[in-house]
Amino acid sequence: MKRLLTLAIAFVVVGSTCGGAGPATSSPTAAVAPSPSPAQVPLTGSITVFAGSSLTDAFKKAGDQLKVKNPGTDFTFNFGSSSTLATQIINLAPADVFASADEANMQKIVDAKLNDGTPAIFVSNRLQIAVAARNPKGIAGLADLARPGLIVVLPAPTVPAGKYALESLQKAGVTVKVASQEVDVRAVLNKVTLGEADAGIVYVTDVKSVGAKVTGVDIPEQHQVIARYPIAVVKETKNPRLAKAYVDYLLSDDGQRLLAEFGFSKP
């Protein structure tokens, strides 16, 4: 029994070192290139990016772009609520890059000294009122959300979007009778898409992501709350070069253009 266990452990250890050596096996290809200086050594291997769920589509596309430019690289993603992701990273989940939808959750990583370098704000997001397609209830702004009989859902005040939505309503001096505090912006959007709610406050990027099923009503500048998204390489990364390359790409002009396509604003 004990011997069996030892064998099993040995197997797991050998297996994982083999996995770790994976990128190294492709180094002969690197050697073929004419005398590469260290900076020009092609990027190889894979990283796992942990990112707030609002970044899902944009980050996948950014990964695809980098993969085309750097054959032999691979990107996997773990999307979720930023606070859940922060908890996972603090409990040493294998993350190489962390992008949070708010600064508070990035701060948790910084406090745990798990970041490599100062987190950079790489993008921002704005709030919008999501209403049914073509806006049948004629909702023109935040003040209309207080209309009696209107079913309004918001993200729960415990998630960043919910916090921002309340701040925005406060700035506009509007008190809303909320039907439900949904667990995340996605759930708010679903309730509007299904026609169960008349309106909800979500990010501009969320409205954009569902296309024609939902119409977005703008919130004027003075009532806006801007969500700032920080990104950082995680200290425990096994592939710091690729992790940094991913972050640098998002901060580059190309990366910013790509993010803008999905409705994100400049940091």
Added chain:
Amino acid sequence: MRAARPPFAIAALAAIGVAFFALPLAGLIYRVSWQTALSDLFTEEALLALRLSLLVSIAATALGLLLGVPLAWIYARVAFPGRNVVRALTTLPMVLPPVVGGVALLVAFGRRGLVGEWLDAGFGLRIPFTTTATVMAATFVSMPFLVLTVEAGIRSIDHRYEEAARTLGASQWRIFRQVTLPLVAPSLFAGAVLCWARALGEFGATITFAGNLPGVTQTLPLAVYIAMETRPEVAIVLSLVLLLVSLGVLVALRDRYLRLD
């Protein structure tokens, strides 16, 4: 029954099995911050959620008894074409991911739903985001437990008692009330408690169909999920309460009504 001494391999695997279930509970107990446990438990949101959970789970059990007992009796006593299909249909929520159940309820009883649209237009009745929706979600996922338990109970009754009542001229309804029901009392009780425990723990269908609003639709499991985002210590205390209540119920039940010997 003679107590057997289990072979080592069986005992070892069984011990791993127990550890698999006991360790998460131990983990929760280990993580509870005991200094603040009481104040965490007596926050307004926690008390609201606890009260709503009790109300909703009891209502769901009552509804389950009202609709589930007749259903169980028919499954056990009346042979009709397609019985297996109908029974499978009413048992489906046991294997369905609760979130899917919630979506199904929404497209049936929601404002744009199959029945909901008509309820809204005809009576101005809107179910989603109300406590009614919470009770419906809980009933949807928990009633199958009651139906299956009671059906098994009715099937195991000795037919002859009911036959004797019939030969004495009792009506079917009277036999059901005065012979069948008292005989299945233990399974009725067991089924009701299982149903209640499942209703108490219900999360997925509730959050999808009823939404989440403190005091109206935010039951204990929803409060745990929401608290996990910002105040994990509150979430852990609430989870522990939920776990201990359920554990107590299952222990009591096993001893008195689910005895296998």
